[in-house]
Amino acid sequence: MTSPKTSLSARPVPPTIRDVAQAAGVSLGTVSKGLNGTGQLREETRARVRSAAERLGFRPNDLAQSLLRRRTFTVGLISTDRYGRFSIPVLEGIEDALGTARMSVFLCNGADDPARERQHIESLLAKRVDGIIVTARRADPRPPLDLVDGSVPILYAFAQVADVDALCLLPDDLGGGRLAGDHLIRAGRARIAHVTGPVDFEAVRHRRDGLKQAIMEHGLTWRPELVISGEWSEAWGREAVARLLATRQTIDAIFCGSDQIARGAVDALRDRGIAVPDDIAVVGFDNWEIIAAATRPPLTTVDMNLHELGRQAGLRMLDLIDGGGERGIVRLPCSLVVRASCGQGDKQNTGQAADRPLS
Amino acid sequence: MTSPKTSLSARPVPPTIRDVAQAAGVSLGTVSKGLNGTGQLREETRARVRSAAERLGFRPNDLAQSLLRRRTFTVGLISTDRYGRFSIPVLEGIEDALGTARMSVFLCNGADDPARERQHIESLLAKRVDGIIVTARRADPRPPLDLVDGSVPILYAFAQVADVDALCLLPDDLGGGRLAGDHLIRAGRARIAHVTGPVDFEAVRHRRDGLKQAIMEHGLTWRPELVISGEWSEAWGREAVARLLATRQTIDAIFCGSDQIARGAVDALRDRGIAVPDDIAVVGFDNWEIIAAATRPPLTTVDMNLHELGRQAGLRMLDLIDGGGERGIVRLPCSLVVRASCGQGDKQNTGQAADRPLS
DNA sequence: TTGAAAGCGCTAACAA
DNA sequence: TTGTTAGCGCTTTCAA
Numbered sequence: 001m002t003s004p005k006t007s008l009s010a011r012p013v014p015p016t017i018r019d020v021a022q023a024a025g026v027s028l029g030t031v032s033k034g035l036n037g038t039g040q041l042r043e044e045t046r047a048r049v050r051s052a053a054e055r056l057g058f059r060p061n062d063l064a065q066s067l068l069r070r071r072t073f074t075v076g077l078i079s080t081d082r083y084g085r086f087s088i089p090v091l092e093g094i095e096d097a098l099g100t101a102r103m104s105v106f107l108c109n110g111a112d113d114p115a116r117e118r119q120h121i122e123s124l125l126a127k128r129v130d131g132i133i134v135t136a137r138r139a140d141p142r143p144p145l146d147l148v149d150g151s152v153p154i155l156y157a158f159a160q161v162a163d164v165d166a167l168c169l170l171p172d173d174l175g176g177g178r179l180a181g182d183h184l185i186r187a188g189r190a191r192i193a194h195v196t197g198p199v200d201f202e203a204v205r206h207r208r209d210g211l212k213q214a215i216m217e218h219g220l221t222w223r224p225e226l227v228i229s230g231e232w233s234e235a236w237g238r239e240a241v242a243r244l245l246a247t248r249q250t251i252d253a254i255f256c257g258s259d260q261i262a263r264g265a266v267d268a269l270r271d272r273g274i275a276v277p278d279d280i281a282v283v284g285f286d287n288w289e290i291i292a293a294a295t296r297p298p299l300t301t302v303d304m305n306l307h308e309l310g311r312q313a314g315l316r317m318l319d320l321i322d323g324g325g326e327r328g329i330v331r332l333p334c335s336l337v338v339r340a341s342c343g344q345g346d347k348q349n350t351g352q353a354a355d356r357p358l359s
Numbered sequence: 360m361t362s363p364k365t366s367l368s369a370r371p372v373p374p375t376i377r378d379v380a381q382a383a384g385v386s387l388g389t390v391s392k393g394l395n396g397t398g399q400l401r402e403e404t405r406a407r408v409r410s411a412a413e414r415l416g417f418r419p420n421d422l423a424q425s426l427l428r429r430r431t432f433t434v435g436l437i438s439t440d441r442y443g444r445f446s447i448p449v450l451e452g453i454e455d456a457l458g459t460a461r462m463s464v465f466l467c468n469g470a471d472d473p474a475r476e477r478q479h480i481e482s483l484l485a486k487r488v489d490g491i492i493v494t495a496r497r498a499d500p501r502p503p504l505d506l507v508d509g510s511v512p513i514l515y516a517f518a519q520v521a522d523v524d525a526l527c528l529l530p531d532d533l534g535g536g537r538l539a540g541d542h543l544i545r546a547g548r549a550r551i552a553h554v555t556g557p558v559d560f561e562a563v564r565h566r567r568d569g570l571k572q573a574i575m576e577h578g579l580t581w582r583p584e585l586v587i588s589g590e591w592s593e594a595w596g597r598e599a600v601a602r603l604l605a606t607r608q609t610i611d612a613i614f615c616g617s618d619q620i621a622r623g624a625v626d627a628l629r630d631r632g633i634a635v636p637d638d639i640a641v642v643g644f645d646n647w648e649i650i651a652a653a654t655r656p657p658l659t660t661v662d663m664n665l666h667e668l669g670r671q672a673g674l675r676m677l678d679l680i681d682g683g684g685e686r687g688i689v690r691l692p693c694s695l696v697v698r699a700s701c702g703q704g705d706k707q708n709t710g711q712a713a714d715r716p717l718s
Numbered sequence: 719t720t721g722a723a724a725g726c727g728c729t730a731a732c733a734a
Numbered sequence: 735t736t737g738t739t740a741g742c743g744c745t746t747t748c749a750a
Contacts, residue, residue, distance in 0.1 A: 010682075011509065011510060011511070011512075011682075012508065012509060012510050013510075014484075014487075014510055016726090016727055016728085017727065017728060017729095018727080018728095026736075026737085027736070027737045027738075028727095028728085028729095028737085028738090029729080029730080029736075029737060029738075029739090030735090030736060030737075032728070032729055032730085033729090033730095033736090036729085038729085038730085039730090039735085039736090040735060040736090041735065041736080042735060042736090045735080045736080057508060059481070059484055059485050060485060060727085060728075061426070061485065061487060061726090061727050061728070062482075062485040062486045062487065063422050063425050063426045063431070063486070063487055063726090063727075063728090064426055064726075064727035064728040064729090064742085065727085065728060065729080066422050066742095067420070067422045067423055067426060067726095067727085067728080067742050067743065067744095068727090068728060068729055068730090068741085068742045069728095069729085069742085070742080072422070077466070082451060083447050083450070083451060088442050088447065091442070091466075092441060092442060092468065095466065095467075095468050096468075096470075099467075099468070099475070099479075102482070104465050104467075104482060104483075104486065105465065105466045105467075106463050106464065106465060106466070107436070107450075107454065107464045107465070107466040108454075108458075108463075108464075109451065109454050109455075109458070111455075116458070120458075122418070123421075123461070123463060124463075125373075125418055126418050126419060126420070126421040127421045127422070127463065128373075128420060128421065128422055149371065149416060150370065150371060151370060151371050151372075151373055152370070153370075233653070234653040235653070260649070260653070263653075264653075290619070290650075291649075294592070294593040294594070294619070294622075294623075323369075323370075375742090375743055375744085376743065376744060376745095377743080377744095385720075385721085386720070386721045386722075387721085387722090387743095387744085387745090388720075388721065388722075388723090388745080388746075388747095389719090389720060389721075391744070391745055391746080392720090392745090392746095395745085397745085397746085398719085398720090398746090399719060399720090400719065400720080401719060401720090404719080404720080419743085419744075420742090420743050420744070422742090422743075422744090423726085423742075423743035423744040423745090424743085424744060424745080425726095426726050426727065426728090426742095426743085426744080427725085427726050427743090427744060427745055427746090428726085428744095428745085429726080
């Protein structure tokens with residue numbers, strides 16, 4: 001009952017093309033041709049080879065094949081830091097695109113440790129990956145990948161690098177800010193406050209600029225005093241509302257830099273008996289389902305379409321591997337997801353709006 | 360300026376051991392020995408080899424090495440479904456343990472599609488991974504991995520399978536439930552309601568049983584009518600509180616099956632002017648920071664220590680690869696994270712308590 | 719102390 | 735139509 005290659009103590013050794021050749025009573029080359037559909041073979045021989053392979057449970061050794069063809073159909077995915085809520089959808093998108101192309105992904109977590117990152121790169125290069133994708137928890141500029149010699153294409157997804165030769169895929173935060181502002185203005189709001197995260201985030205600056213653009217393009221007044229920065233938390237959202245109300249300025253809307261901030265803001269407004277959206281409309285950012293949908297009322301918010309960004313990263317990596325593809329910074333559009341926090345919007349999804357003038 | 364192996368059009372081809380041999384003026388075997396510290400070599404020769412390798416930027420081809428040594432130092436990680444909030448820490452833990460052992464990880468997302476899962480397994484086996492770890496979004500039993508012939512060890516982490524030969528690592532939900540119950544009782548609560556998720560989750564049944572055990576061991580009465588199941592959402596937490604209060608039964612604590620439910624419950628209690636923890640104490644489950652810390656008051660909750668579970672999975676996979684390691688279902692302890700939602704607990708972290716009688 | 723040669727599992731060019 | 739051979743990049747005997 002025991003196959004010759006199986007011993008009781010050790011793990012079964014996978015059969016090689018040699019075993020198949022022997023079993024089918026043909027030569028090595030014939031098996032290769034038979035299994036790969038190459039060369040000229042009598043159909044009967046091909047069938048005999050195939051059935052022998054099947055019977056033995058033969059599975060070609062990818063290592064040997066890769067060695068020969070100088071291509072591993074494998075890419076390395078380096079994430080600078082621990083996985084956050086942003087890296088996950090990006091990662092899934094990448095996997096989607098790559099998996100469809102039957103490429104495998106090596107996962108490497110840098111854990112914010114440059115030494116470890118370097119070690120991972122070393123290992124990926126030794127494994128002869130066809131390409132490397134770098135992601136981060138935050139889209140701000142980072143130092144370029146260490147010790148890379150151009151032997152392999154590199155792509156930064158939701159990560160940015162000074163290197164102009166590299167391709168960086170980033171969400172269009174500015175467009176996202178415009179989307180939010182435009183939506184609010186079309187809903188009849190004119191005095192829009194902006195409660196956001198720390199200004200050292202590039203995204204914070206871009207979203208603010210986007211809001212400003214929308215306001216100016218609609219011929220309204222841009223009021224810098226209505227922009228306040230804090231941390232990315234619900235607590236800050238609550239505090240910001242308190243501060244805003246304390247200044248006694250009239251506002252009829254708040255564009256928040258994140259859904260967490262928005263949730264805090266909405267809670268604080270409700271605590272004070274201020275109706276959302278009737279008295280003050282609120283728009284969030286991130287479309288973090290678990291927060292946005294649980295808020296009362298549910299948040300209208302900007303979605304960075306991170307899964308799609310990841311998919312694009314995978315797709316473009318395939319181009320790069322094939323020697324094509326562009327370089328530089330590419331920004332992918334955000335879209336607006338309308339829920340209840342600023343009334344029934346006049347449109348469901350304005351994903352494209354960011355690309356054309358608001359007029 | 361251009362190295363001989365570099366052309367303008369194509370990507371530079373990495374140097375081989377051959378190039379190094381030529382550059383150092385020695386034979387192939389000598390380079391191998393020189394670089395690996397094996398064999399008997401004159402120190403001067405060794406140095407010459409090393410410097411030649413350095414100069415050329417030589418990096419041994421892992422494919423060739425793996426082919427020869429019949430070991431890839433690579434494991435496949437298959438997640439049945441999209442990454443959820445539970446798979447992420449598990450995944451990080453696995454990577455931690457494996458990365459430390461200098462093993463690489465192939466990431467494969469099954470996306471709930473058995474065909475795709477099978478295809479991934481096929482590919483992993485072809486790549487001759489040293490082992491496969493399976494994870495899921497949910498710890499309930501799943502069908503065993505398809506088409507595996509024992510050529511490679513398999514480990515289920517936060518996933519369960521009927522196969523008794525497999526090793527499954529799971530959180531000790533029952534212990535977690537006991538932890539919560541015990542904490543509440545020691546805080547002086549005697550009438551504990553349990554608002555939880557759908558009963559078709561094994562975790563829901565285990566957590567409930569754990570609570571029951573704690574209650575019985577303390578000599579209190581177990582009241583099944585205080586257990587209500589719904590969905591894993593804040594909305595359900597709010598609704599459950601409404602229902603509970605409507606029945607006019609006296610309760611002084613609620614143990615919630617998840618932090619989301621707990622947050623909904625706490626919000627609903629606050630809306631009604633019921634003080635947490637003074638009137639009713641609340642304990643959550645998951646220690647999902649983003650929810651637990653933002654709740655007012657912040658949630659005391661059970662942590663499944665998923666990162667550690669992942670780390671264990673990685674470590675045990677190493678054992679399995681070495682031919683050792685145990686089989687069967689192994690449950691890893693939960694711990695309690697004390698915040699404010701049931702008063703200042705009498706202890707900070709009772710991770711071990713689940714393992715010994717509560718007495 | 720070093721070199722030559724065989725072989726890991728496979729493909730492809732060339733012979734038969 | 736099939737078999738033989740060389741070679742992908744490396745390690746490891748065995749000879750020299």
